[in-house]
Amino acid sequence: MNDAVRQPAATRGYPDLRDHLKALEEAGLLLRVDIPINKDTELHPLVRWQFRGGIAAENRKAFLFTDVTDAKGKKYAMPVVVGAMAASPRIYSIGMGCPLEKLTEKWVEALNHPVLPVEVNEAACHEVIVEGDALNAPGRALDALPVPISTPGWDNGPYLTNANFITRDPETGVQNIGNYRGQIKAPRRLGMNTSIELRTGGYIHWEKWKKLGKPMPCAVVVGGPPAVAYTAVQKVPESVDEVSVAGGLVGAPIRVVRCRTVDIMVPAESEIVIEGFVSTDYLEPEAPFGESHGYVNLQEYNGYMDVTCITHRRDAIYSSFISQVSPSESSGIRRPAHTTVFLQHLRDHLGIKGVLKVSLHEPLTNIRKVCIIQMERGVPTTEVWRALYGAASLQRASGKMVIAVNDDIDPDNADALLWAIAFRRASALSGSISTQTTPMPCCGPSPSARSRISTCRLSDTRTAGTGRATIRATRRIPRCWWMPRSRPTFLPCRCPNASTWSGRERSGNASSACRSCAPRARGTAIPSAPGARNWNSRPSAR
Numbered sequence: 001m002n003d004a005v006r007q008p009a010a011t012r013g014y015p016d017l018r019d020h021l022k023a024l025e026e027a028g029l030l031l032r033v034d035i036p037i038n039k040d041t042e043l044h045p046l047v048r049w050q051f052r053g054g055i056a057a058e059n060r061k062a063f064l065f066t067d068v069t070d071a072k073g074k075k076y077a078m079p080v081v082v083g084a085m086a087a088s089p090r091i092y093s094i095g096m097g098c099p100l101e102k103l104t105e106k107w108v109e110a111l112n113h114p115v116l117p118v119e120v121n122e123a124a125c126h127e128v129i130v131e132g133d134a135l136n137a138p139g140r141a142l143d144a145l146p147v148p149i150s151t152p153g154w155d156n157g158p159y160l161t162n163a164n165f166i167t168r169d170p171e172t173g174v175q176n177i178g179n180y181r182g183q184i185k186a187p188r189r190l191g192m193n194t195s196i197e198l199r200t201g202g203y204i205h206w207e208k209w210k211k212l213g214k215p216m217p218c219a220v221v222v223g224g225p226p227a228v229a230y231t232a233v234q235k236v237p238e239s240v241d242e243v244s245v246a247g248g249l250v251g252a253p254i255r256v257v258r259c260r261t262v263d264i265m266v267p268a269e270s271e272i273v274i275e276g277f278v279s280t281d282y283l284e285p286e287a288p289f290g291e292s293h294g295y296v297n298l299q300e301y302n303g304y305m306d307v308t309c310i311t312h313r314r315d316a317i318y319s320s321f322i323s324q325v326s327p328s329e330s331s332g333i334r335r336p337a338h339t340t341v342f343l344q345h346l347r348d349h350l351g352i353k354g355v356l357k358v359s360l361h362e363p364l365t366n367i368r369k370v371c372i373i374q375m376e377r378g379v380p381t382t383e384v385w386r387a388l389y390g391a392a393s394l395q396r397a398s399g400k401m402v403i404a405v406n407d408d409i410d411p412d413n414a415d416a417l418l419w420a421i422a423f424r425r426a427s428a429l430s431g432s433i434s435t436q437t438t439p440m441p442c443c444g445p446s447p448s449a450r451s452r453i454s455t456c457r458l459s460d461t462r463t464a465g466t467g468r469a470t471i472r473a474t475r476r477i478p479r480c481w482w483m484p485r486s487r488p489t490f491l492p493c494r495c496p497n498a499s500t501w502s503g504r505e506r507s508g509n510a511s512s513a514c515r516s517c518a519p520r521a522r523g524t525a526i527p528s529a530p531g532a533r534n535w536n537s538r539p540s541a542r
Helices: 017-026 043-052 089-096 100-112 132-136 201-212 226-232 242-250 329-349 381-392 414-423 518-522
Strands: 030-033 062-065 080-082 128-131 164-168 175-179 182-186 189-192 216-222 255-258 265-267 272-278 284-286 300-312 318-320 355-360 370-375 401-405 455-457 463-465 470-472
Touching: 017 030, 017 062, 017 089, 043 062, 043 080, 089 100, 089 226, 089 329, 100 242, 100 329, 128 132, 132 300, 164 201, 164 226, 175 201, 175 226, 175 242, 189 272, 201 216, 216 265, 226 242, 226 329, 329 355, 329 381, 370 381, 381 401, 401 414
Parallel strands: 030 062, 080 318, 370 401
Antiparallel strands: 062 080, 128 300, 164 175, 164 216, 182 189, 189 300, 216 272, 255 265, 272 300, 284 300, 355 370, 401 455, 463 470
8 A cells, every 4th residue: 555645635536335325225226124123133134035035136135224233132323234235236236337248347447457546634434433442431342333143043143244354465565455254252352264275365464464473453344435345355466455456446546544553544435444453373263154155164263353443434334245155245246256357367368269258156156166168169179178277276266166168058057057068078087187078979969060068177086896996987978989098998887786886997908897797898889879989999099
């Protein structure tokens, strides 16, 4: 943030959260709930019904709760808004300020042309300041915030979900914004789960501050401008300040102000800002907490922040995400951003020809595990392979399964995708990661005889016990099947009485079966289409 333009005042050229809520209400996408709602048992489950209850994505809405209580009957002064960032594609589109079909172009423009922020001396987020001993008074610190419990009965307490943790690199001064969950542990203690397995920017900064032997300064923004919230979940290099990318989204510099107790710059229009220091000497237990795949994340050790100051707008609005099981607002806000990163990486950085679209599967898999690449028809096989490996290696947690399809398959349609996998793929399960591109098999329906099979990167291995040893085996493909000679091939036993897969490596011997079936296997050929190799014939040299 050292590159921020210093300026006493600046005209805001972008919407803040309040402008965004007004736009949603005018579009009929915001529901106001004025009856008392219990944040600990009712609030999140009520909003989650529109994700679980069969409501079409385009009909989901944001909810603004104006009368919030807790399980003990306490009333909160702040209203709570849920789903305002990405409960539906329409809401996300309004927040981004462009039609859905232009989202990719806008993200590419912002990533390639960031706009530096501008520093101001006065900010709306400093209208109310609570710091020092004032934080020790009941109801004046974190206990003043109406933080909902995401999964009543499972979570061990309230968690910040729409929380933008801002940290600073002690070596370069570049700030990072990451959206992490934060458990309310005490009125002046906030958890910080940086997902260390993902090597996030906040965790990298924590490691650097730890080497210096100092606590890490941190600021948590709740309810910042939509552009900042959208950028906080984007994947950009650690050397790039996300606030400048947010400026690229809106085409104007984001107004920032310096925190009161830590050397961190935060958006001036933030609804709530929590300042403090994250310990680099100790970690604390955190969780359980429900996750996107439907399981509960067990307790683990994470960082925590000692709160030194809380500032907010005079009539602040608390903003929360519907997170956990996807589809959710959490996955909905990430999917367009991450899709753009994949597409730009394949087309622009790797220069792969023929990439039309990238789709990240959302329900239950949370856009990370299944990646689908739509390719132009007739693209060379080498380009398909480069696209598959490029997508599989881009992010640490993404690309467990990467699938390439032709332009006649809608990558967002799971039924079309499974059809392509069923009838356009020859599977070779001969290793922990098996991939193969083959001509269209003639044993299944095809919209075009010239179609090419879709390729998959698999994590599946089928093992076979022969009684003496355990080997890997490939499923038998009787028609239009081929395998490079350099790849060892294992064939299954064809004995009808066999309950397990068995076989041995095909080398010089054309037979591959168990002892009881070997004579019959050597003299039997599998029927195949004209021109296809027989099952017992050896692959020719290539």
